[in-house]
Amino acid sequence: MMSVAAYVGVGAMLLLWIAGNLYRREKNKNRVIYVAVDRCIGCRRCVKRCSRHVLEMVNDEAGAHVEVKYPGKCTACGDCLGKCKFNALKMVDRV
Numbered sequence: 001m002m003s004v005a006a007y008v009g010v011g012a013m014l015l016l017w018i019a020g021n022l023y024r025r026e027k028n029k030n031r032v033i034y035v036a037v038d039r040c041i042g043c044r045r046c047v048k049r050c051s052r053h054v055l056e057m058v059n060d061e062a063g064a065h066v067e068v069k070y071p072g073k074c075t076a077c078g079d080c081l082g083k084c085k086f087n088a089l090k091m092v093d094r095v
């Protein structure tokens with residue numbers, strides 16, 4: 001059986017986690033992912049990483065590359081950034 005101290009500890013950790021998420025959401029609400037098409041080689045690593053399906057592959061006159069298809073769904077979580085080995089992704093202010 002858990003002691004009172006353990007309940008307090010778990011509760012405090014939960015509150016910190018919630019506060020951290022709210023802070024990150026507020027901080028990122030005016031940010032969005034941007035793709036530098038000239039650097040993108042179309043490896044799809046970022047597409048697979050984005051759980052919100054913001055990014056999509058396109059094949060046009062610039063060749064196969066990624067596009068920010070649904071910017072409104074981007075939470076600026078940054079998960080995709082670390083997947084790009086070609087420095088083609090960056091976070092920018094929403095316009």
Ligand code: SF4
Nearest residue numbers: 050074075077078080
């Ligand atoms: S920053 Fe997050 S939500 Fe936005 S495209 Fe990257 S992985 Fe998806």
Ligand code: SF4
Nearest residue numbers: 040041043044046084
């Ligand atoms: S990880 Fe980088 S190079 Fe690969 S598809 Fe995404 S933006 Fe393009």
